[in-house]
Amino acid sequence: MAILEILKLPDPRLKEIAEAVADFDDELHSFISDLEETRQDGPAAVGIAATQVGRMQRIVIIDCSQTRKPVPNHGRLVLVNPEITEWDGFELGREGCLSVPDYTGNVIRAEKIKVKALDQQGQACEYEMEGFEARALQHEVDHLDGVLFVDRLVSRRTDLFQRKVYRKGGKQKKRSG
Amino acid sequence: MDWQMLTLVGEDQPGIVAQVTDALYQSGFNLGETSMIRLGGNFTIMMMVGDGENGENLTATLTPVAEKLGLQFHIDPIRGVLHQHRVPNxxxxxxxxxxxxxxxxxxxxxxxxxxxxxxxxxxxxxxxxxxxxxxxxxxxxxxxxxxxxxxxxxxxxxxxxxxxxxxxxxxx
CATH class of the missing domain: 3.30.70.260 (ACT domain)
Incomplete structure (x- = not known):
């Protein structure tokens, strides 16, 4: 077990696209333990992605079971090669990031999503998520694609306009997915 | 770093931020946190401006560009600190x-x-x-x-x- 170093903006590795995981071996499990320990070490993070510690593989952990006000959640999830297959609705919410210290801002995310992934043994799993948990997963999957929440910031003044744009994009994604 | 709060207001037009910040940059000033918004069609901005290495005078730097763009400005010395964001709940x-x-x-x-x-x-x-x-x-x-x-x-x-x-x- 070890606490790993979190990459911080402007580290260029945070903009890289991660590779799919192929081997579900002891080394992977050991890394996932370290990743979880690293998540818990920081300031109340509900999620972490492997790319945030410089491992360019598609692994995320989310855990929305400890929020101040309880939200619908699936407990702690380790998701390997996660893929969001459906998006529905849109919601503005405030986000921060272990990789972007001292800053929070408003981001629009889908309200409900469906996600397909593998667990850490390589078994296929599928979840429907909503609200805060859906937001957390979208934030982490973005990390695997080299996207940070600061790449998605919107101002409150323009949020009505942005919402319309986002809805259109969401529907298009649904059709192609 | 010593900070000054610079407030600029005037009739809005494209290119104000670019010209004002270029004048500051050319004279060696640093920018901290800033906030710009249109209020009633007017351009308004507040900027934390940090003293540069050149020791230039902020008023002297701004006067030509403010006159050209028809802006009024105001400068106050402040005790400014970066990296002190508070998260709303x-x-x-x-x-x-x-x-x-x-x-x-x-x-x-x-x-x-x-x-x-x-x-x-x-x-x-x-x-x-x-x-x-x-x-x-x-x-x-x-x-x-x-x-x-x-x-x-x-x-x-x-x-x-x-x-x-x-x-x-x-x-x-």
């Missing part, structure tokens, strides 16, 4: 027919709850005939949602439509 939204005293009454109630306003924006929208007032406030207080709602109920009795909701900031 409540959001308050107000909307309804425009009427006198909305801001004072809403913020008065919030202040009585120990609410520290971190961001506030208000706008008069709709039409000249039927103006609608919209205000969003984000801030921090140790008070509970229930006690904030209870305090704001007084305003609902005065026909001010005010909603408060907790902000759960996602860290990931």
């Amino acid at each position: 409540f959001q308050v939204r107000v909307n309804g027919a425009d009427r006198a005293g909305i801001v004072a009454r809403v913020t008065g109630v919030l202040a009585s709850c120990g609410f520290n306003i971190l961001e506030l924006e208000s706008d008069v929208v709709g039409s000249a005939k039927e103006p609608v007032y919209i205000m969003t406030i984000q801030g921090y207080t140790e008070s509970t949602l229930e006690s904030l709602e209870g305090a704001l109920d007084v305003l609902k009795a005065q026909d001010i439509d005010v909603h408060v909701s907790p902000i759960e900031t996602l860290i990931g």
